[in-house]
Amino acid sequence: MDTKLTLKLDKEIIELAKEYVKDQGTSLSKFIEDYLRRKVKPKTYPENEELHPLVREMLASFNDEGSVDVPEDFDYKKAKAEYLIKKYGE
Numbered sequence: 645m646d647t648k649l650t651l652k653l654d655k656e657i658i659e660l661a662k663e664y665v666k667d668q669g670t671s672l673s674k675f676i677e678d679y680l681r682r683k684v685k686p687k688t689y690p691e692n693e694e695l696h697p698l699v700r701e702m703l704a705s706f707n708d709e710g711s712v713d714v715p716e717d718f719d720y721k722k723a724k725a726e727y728l729i730k731k732y733g734e
Contacts, residue, residue, distance in 0.1 A: 694727075694730065694731070695727070696724075696727045698715075698723055699727070702714060
């Protein structure tokens with residue numbers, strides 16, 4: 645259920661944010677909601693669960709804009725397969 649939220653922000657920041665989200669093809673409301681969701685969402689995996697090193701690196705490299713630097717040659721299917729083999733065996 646969506647609920648209205650009123651924020652008091654600097655006018656210049658609002659204008660810059662509107663330009664930014666327009667270039668990203670989204671709305672300011674959606675942008676703020678996504679940002680807050682990333683910041684307050686509980687982790688979906690147990691702390692002691694082993695993650696593939698590249699996945700751990702990706703998680704650690706998220707910045708405030710939500711972007712991440714992933715190597716061009718990163719094969720997520722291979723990483724997932726390696727993880728599952730390690731977790732459950734062959």
